[in-house]
Amino acid sequence: MRNILENRSKILENCPMTMTNSVTHDAQMMARTIVKTFGPGLGVKAIIHRLARILNISERQAKSIYYGEPITITAQIFMKMLAIYQETLGRLQKKAEEEAAIYRALNNEWDEKWGNSFCNGGLSSLESAQREHCAERSTTERLLNG
Numbered sequence: 001m002r003n004i005l006e007n008r009s010k011i012l013e014n015c016p017m018t019m020t021n022s023v024t025h026d027a028q029m030m031a032r033t034i035v036k037t038f039g040p041g042l043g044v045k046a047i048i049h050r051l052a053r054i055l056n057i058s059e060r061q062a063k064s065i066y067y068g069e070p071i072t073i074t075a076q077i078f079m080k081m082l083a084i085y086q087e088t089l090g091r092l093q094k095k096a097e098e099e100a101a102i103y104r105a106l107n108n109e110w111d112e113k114w115g116n117s118f119c120n121g122g123l124s125s126l127e128s129a130q131r132e133h134c135a136e137r138s139t140t141e142r143l144l145n146g
Contacts, residue, residue, distance in 0.1 A: 021070070027078060028068035030085040035066070037088055055080055 034054070035047050042050075052062035057077060064071040065081075 023073055023078065024065075024068055024070055027065050027073050027081060030081050031062075031065045033092075034081075034084055034088050037091065054084060 031051060035051060038047060038050055048059050048063045048066060051066060052059045055062060055065075055077060057065075061071065061077070063069075065073065
């Protein structure tokens, strides 16, 4: 039993750099995802400032996390980042679902209006589809009124 503990201890002694790099990489990945929700067009200084404010850390620490520099990240900071990251993923998922619903509605609207007008090379342009659609409508109207 003692040999097992000594072996595990030796393994862990050799792993701190790997574990530190892994935590740094994970923190950078989470920070980059969080930053994507800030919107386009922000400069790096504004991004770092917002990240620091959200995590309640210094701008220097936020910059190090954002760029993946090897720094010591406390468990408190990492856990707060993890919570914000999960919230961000939830917001991004909700946004993606809303956008998917919009695209489905647009696709259904297109199918209802134009049907298979563009399938099998039957029509080569939107203008010819509109002409065909209008011609179908006028024929139907003549039959109903006629």
